[in-house]
Amino acid sequence: MTTTEADQPAAVPETTTGTTTDPAATAEQRRERKRRGRTRISARVRILLWLLLVMTMAFGSVATTVRTILLRDTDQRIGDLLAQEAIEFTQFEEQGIDPKTKGPFTDPAQLLRVFLQRQHADADEELIGLVAGSNGDLAKIIQTREIPARVPLHQDADARRRIFDSPGTTGTLERPTGEIRWAKVAIAPYGGDPEAAFVVAFHPQAEQARADEVFRVLLVISGVALLMTTGIGWVVAGRILQPVRLVRTAAAQLTEQDLTQRIPVHGRDDIAALAETFNAMLDRLERAFAAQREFVDDAGHELRTPITIVRGHLEVMGDDPAEREETLRLVTDELDRMSRIVEDLLLLANAERPDFVTPEPVQLGELTADVYVKARALGARDWRLAEVTDAEVRLDPQRITQAMVQLAQNAVQHTAPGQRISIGSRADGPLVELYVADSGSGVRPQDAEVIFERFRRGTTRRGSHGAGAGLGLSIVRAIAEAHGGRVRLHDTEGGGATFVLTLDETRP
Structure with a gap:
């Protein structure tokens, strides 16, 4: 493989920059x-x-x-x-009994000789009887097999003497020709120094x-x-x-223009978890870059017109004070509109951040009443607090208020003075809903699919407040989705449109 x-x-490419470096x-x-x-x-x-x-x-x-x-x-x-x-x-x-005397042994040599005749030495084992002579020499009586050692003990007089003279009964004799493990039994029938000894030696x-x-x-x-x-x-x-x-290869192929590379995930081990984590990171990067490009594109698209208007009026502005005053008014109005567009775009860009909403326990009834009071100042309409649910939910009260006020502003733009606008909230099992219903002309079916997109407006617009930048309903949708919910639209009974915020937040 x-x-x-x-x-x-x-590989590092060589770079030539000319003669001057x-x-x-x-x-x-x-x-x-x-x-x-x-x-x-x-x-x-x-x-x-x-x-x-x-x-x-x-x-x-x-x-x-x-x-x-x-x-x-x-x-x-x-x-x-x-x-x-x-x-x-x-x-x-x-x-033991001496075969010659039929009594106990009295001669050490005879004792050793008879004992060794009755023994059979194991491999690497030597059975030796040592008897001290009158001149100090050692006579040996052996019973042994063929020993593989270079110099067996029965052929090493110096080693026999060292063992015989040793005060111990067992020991190890180190020799240049090989180690010997030995045990000794001294024979001294009449007391004093041993006159004879039985020695068993083993070559390990x-x-x-x-x-x-x-x-x-x-x-x-x-x-x-x-x-x-x-x-x-x-x-x-x-x-x-x-x-x-694969992660390294995918990372090397990533560019700001191409964030579509993903790692195939196989199995359930740590490597598969690494691939999944890397893919999730790529998803976040792709969304972030898409949001960045969308923000730049939207800003460039929407700000181009007011900038053109401002420049055109300034270029043709004359010396007449009335004309100057009118030009300044138009320029100020366009600058205010650009400021609102930038603020809305920044808000939508921040909607991707995890801290965009800060949920906290909120009494839904009190929040609905507060929204109703604030919305009444948006226009001379027949404002009604339709219904209120007394429930405690977890949500960001400031963001929800912002969304509801935006829906109320949208209803004001699509209704005439004196027409009814209802604000309310209700509980539907584990879900809660907040809604704004107006009695205006409603929303055409073909518009219902696009009005929540950025800079998209419906074809039917009523009222005298003029057209906005087309970001209001996009902001409402972003706030709803940040709460894990959604915003939906349906017709109001008797005519008009009803916008409903459905929040997937369970009651604490």
């Missing part, structure tokens, strides 16, 4: 090329190296522990064998070699396992890191 590493360094810039470019030219270890390789390090330590610890256990068991077995041989000789010395080299062989076999198996782990780990790490490489 051919893969592309997620963090391989990109800036020394500081050239040095900075050299440092940048040097920094980028350094060899980077990919995440895949780092994972594999850490895996191999951990497994090497684990396999090494296992092999070393097994060898230690085998050597310990070997030492225990040798110690038990030496102790058993010494006990058997001691019992024979106490209970063969047992230790078997432990070392097992250790080497484990190392070979561990090496093969590491090679297999390397291959499997390389493939698995590549598959696991594939979404990460």
Whole structure:
């Protein structure tokens, strides 16, 4: 499988700027090329190296522990064998009968000779009887098998003397020709220094070699396992890191003009969660850039006309005071309209932010009454507080008031003086609704689908207040959606239009 590493360094193109160069810039470019030219270890390789390090330590610890256990068991077995041989000789010395005298043994040499004739030495074991002569020499009586040691004990006079003269009953004799584990039983029938001794010696080299062989076999198996782990780990790490490489590739392809790239999500592991998080981030970026472009486009579209008007009047303005006064009035009016447009656009841009609304517990009845009182100042209409629900809900009272007042202003623009405008609120299960109903000419079906869009106005407009920028109902929809709700439109019974804010906020 051919893969592309997620963090391989990109090639740095050489740049030629002519014969005149800036020394500081050239040095900075050299440092940048040097920094980028350094060899980077990919995440895949780092994972594999850490895996191999951990497994090497684990396999090494296992092999070393097994060898230690085998050597310990070997030492225990040798110690038990030496102790058993010494006990058997001691019992024979106490209970044995001399075949010649039919009584207890009185001659150490005879005792050793008879005992050794009845023994069969194990592999790597030597059974030796040592008898001190009158001239200080040691006579030896042996019972042994072929010993693989370079120099067996029965052929090493110096080693026999050291064991015979040792005050201990067991020990380990270190020799250049090989280690010897031994046990000794002194024979002194008449007291004083021992005149003879029974010695059992064991050469542990063969047992230790078997432990070392097992250790080497484990190392070979561990090496093969590491090679297999390397291959499997390389493939698995590549598959696991594939979404990460896709994230890197997608991030490299992202531009302000193209934010449509997304990462395929497979599985339910952490890598899949990373891909989902990255996709969600791209969604937010795309919405943010779209809102930014929409804001710029809308501002440019709506501000172009008043700017043209202002410039045109200023260019043709004469010296007549009355004409100047009229021009200043028109320019001021257009500037005020531009200011309102900018404020509305900023409000819509902020609607995407999470802190656009700040919900808090609010008495819906009191909020509805406050909106009614504020709306009555918008125009000479037949204002009515239709119905009020006494419920406590969580919402942003300032934003909801802003939306309701905007709906009331919209109703004033579509009604004539004296016509009825009703404001009310009601509960519908877990939902609450606030509405503004007018008795004007209503909204045509073809207009109902577009009036909530930015800078879109209906074809039927009544009243003397003139046309706005077409952002009011867009602001109402943004406030409703920020509360998790929506705004809908239906005809008023008897004629007119009713705008309803439906909020998906449950009662606390």
